[in-house]
Amino acid sequence: MSLLSLDVGPGVAALQSWAGPHALALGSNVTVVDKVLPDMLHMVDPHWYQFPPMNPLWHGLLGFVIGVLGFISMTGNGMVIYIFTTTKNLKTPSNLLVVNLAFSDFCMMAAMSPAMVINCYNETWVFGPLACELYGCAGSLFGCASIWSMTMIAFDRYNVIVRGIAAKPMTNNGALLRIAFIWLFCLAWTVAPFFGWNRYVPEGNMTACGTDYLNKDWLSRSYILVYSVFVYFLPLALIVYSYFYIVQAVSAHEKAMREQAKKMNVASLRSSEAANTSAECKLAKVALMTISLWFMAWTPYLVINYAGIFENATISPLATIWGSLFAKANAVYNPIVYGISHPRYRAALYKRFPALSCQASPDEAVSVASDSTTVSEKPAA
Known part of the structure; x- marks a missing residue:
């Protein structure tokens, strides 16, 4: 034949x-x-x-990692929510934004981690089309809410530290209005694919679902482009802007204090200043860590989406795993950056869970989740 x-x-x-x-x-x-x-x-x-x-080992490894990340994230964010909402001196308007960030991250991993583990075990999506669309929507919604919560936190710090006494203090109602804006704004973006502006489909590894970045129709492409502007580039620019001026303001404040100490012929105006470590250095490290982790978390997924709408030849099923993994890992280290680095949170954590806490040092400088109203440093509670 x-x-x-x-x-x-x-x-x-x-x-x-x-x-x-x-x-x-x-x-x-x-x-x-x-x-x-x-x-x-x-x-x-x-x-x-x-x-x-894909090699079954990749599915097994991905399922294991997502399971571990989900457990750590839900535990860490759950503790942030519990301690911030039950500790009296942590119930401030600024910290409502931190709680909202923890709540968003908690929900993202609670909605996605168990499903991902089951799908990796079966090496494909097993919950049907509707669940796939809801999964993609949930990931987009909670990811967007986390991004804009971080942006609002950066704005709050900018308002407190840069504008100082000239700034209008944020009230509980003001914080709640910001949180309502975050969720309504993100919900509008994430339900749009249900009405024909893009759609949610299985990703290359077939164990997760997300936006359709392979459709070459310009209506579908436009969603990815516009969405990336409002949920990646704009928040990133605002966060960088805020922390740039925060570090600049704290640096100027520290310089003025050193000059005043020199005029008074004293070594320092601070009774418990850490040797060779200034407030602006500490805050610069926090700012750099915040921006770097944010960039590392969301850039791989952006690159995959842009590669899809412009040139999909380079996208493999294995590549889609990394974008998803980096984005979900963001929900793990957010509690560390925005919770554990907060001096009063660490004090409350040490009091309630001594075996789990990192006790604050007595010379702690700047609170990461700012609940002060000046650029001056305050001791850990």
């Missing part, structure tokens, strides 16, 4: 029509899509049919 007349069967013929000759060049007609349930196939982009199945 001639190879030209060989009946390849409907499965391979379908694969050829979907993926082209590259799929057959792999030496097998088995693809990463083979385990996808029939009711999900209409959501799978043809791009993924050219890739062979």
Whole structure:
């Protein structure tokens, strides 16, 4: 029988029509899509049919890591919520934003981690199309809410530290209005795909769902582009702007205090200043850590989305794992940056959970979740 007349069967013929000759060049007609349930196939982009199945070890590793991250995140953020809402001296308007950030991160991992672990065990999405769309929406909603909560926290610190006594103190109602804006703004963006502006589909590893960044229709592309402006570039610019002027203001304040101490012929105006460590250095480190972790968390996912809408040839199923993993890891270290680095939080943590806390040093300089109204340092509670 001639190879030209060989009946390849409907499965391979379908694969050829979907993926082209590259799929057959792999030496097998088995693809990463083979385990996808029939009711999900209409959501799978043809791009993924050219890739062979992922090594089961990757699925196992991803499921294990996501499970661990979920446990750490829900525990850490749960403790932040509990301590900030039950400790009297932590119930400030500024800290409501920190609680909102912890709540958003907690919900993101509670909604996504268990589902991801189960799907990784089955090596495909097993909960059906509607759950896939809700999963993608939840990830987008809670991720967006976390990003804008961090932005509002940075704005609050800017208002307190840079503007000082000229700033209008934030009230509880003001904080609640900001939180309401965050959730309504993020909800508007994340429900848009349900009304035809983009859509939520399985990602390349077929165990998670997200926005459709492979659709070359300009209506779909426009959602990714506009969404990235308002949920990545704008928040990042505002956070960088805020921390730049915060560090600048604290540096100027420290310089003035050193000059005043010199005029008074004393070594320092602070009775408990740490040797060779100034407030602006500490705050600069916090600012650099905040911005760096934020950039590290969300940039890989942005790169994947932009690669998809402009040139999808470089996106593999394995690559989609890393974008998702880095974004979810953000919910793990946010409690560390915005909670544990807060002196009064650490004091409350030490009091209630001595075995888990990092006790604040007596010379603690600047509170990360600012609840002061001046640029002057305050001792840990």
